[in-house]
Amino acid sequence: MINKLVIFGVGLIGGSLALALREAHFCKTVVGCSRNAVHLQKAVELGVIDSFSLDPAEAVRDADMVLLAVPMGAMRHLLQQIKPALPADAILTDAGSTKGSIVAEVAQVFGANFTRFVPGHPIAGREKSGVEAAIADLYVNRRVILTPQAHTDADAVAKVEAMWRVTGAVLESMPVELHDQVLAATSHLPHLLAFSLVDTLLNMPQREDILRYAAGGFRDFTRIASSDPVMWRDIFLTNKEAILAVIADFQDNLGNFYDMIAAQDGEALHQCMTRAKQARDNYVAQFEKQEQ
């Protein structure tokens, strides 16, 4: 049970957590904070939060749990604003998509031995953003990865786990570096490719015909290019090393496809795509089993 939960950034991710926790009566009060009073007022009207403040220091007063759910590039400034007012026993956690940068920023702002920060990342979401997109069941059967460090307080980790469990999420724990490498491959690269594909087509002289005749495959592949550019800019910038590494791997692989087609090597193309199809089919079958 949480007495006062403060959510910085009451959008898709923060708002969905608030809705799930309120539905389960897990918090006495949920307070929202960001820079935009209109959005926060909307969040109150939608029943996502009880009240809001535009002042981070005032918002965290008497809080026992504080969640950061803003774009990665906004985290550091927020940490600096919260620091003087965060109650000594409050737990700080986040829902950001990359973990190395926020872990480093918390160490810089709160000190390397700050024990009550529990880094977290719900592997759930969609291409829509803002509080209107928030839904109470966003996290049901979805993974939430926590990346606590050796010095992170075990009781704080247990409390953050308990909070996410209430939403129906399945908890996992992994090291920060591994998190950022895995997510660079499975989430960040696909989003980058979707943005890049649409951008490539936009630069072609035949772009209007291309978009007019695009079929379902184009729509499926590019759904995530409708995601928020600010959020994704920040993810790409804060996971620089891991993303550059997977881009390089992808460029190699794309180069192989180029060479196989140029050489008219149908055998090699077929082998490569059969391997990929099998892996993709197995992944989908696994995913559908988990859903049941």
Ligand SMILES: NC(=O)C1=CN([C@@H]2O[C@H](COP(=O)(O)OP(=O)(O)OC[C@H]3O[C@@H](n4cnc5c(N)ncnc54)[C@H](O)[C@@H]3O)[C@@H](O)[C@H]2O)C=CC1
């Ligand atoms: N959208 C997704 O599918 C997922 C997003 N995430 C992460 O969760 C975080 C939030 O993402 P969403 O909820 O999708 O975004 P959103 O755009 O729906 O909500 C972000 C909220 O942060 C506020 N905000 C933006 N800049 C701010 C600033 N400088 N100071 C204070 N508040 C500010 C906005 O007013 C908005 O309420 C991001 O770090 C993102 O990487 C994690 C998992 C999935």
Ligand SMILES: O=C(O)C(=O)Cc1ccc(O)cc1
């Ligand atoms: O829209 C989709 O399919 C996503 O992949 C959502 C998503 C976006 C960012 C994350 O850090 C985690 C999940």
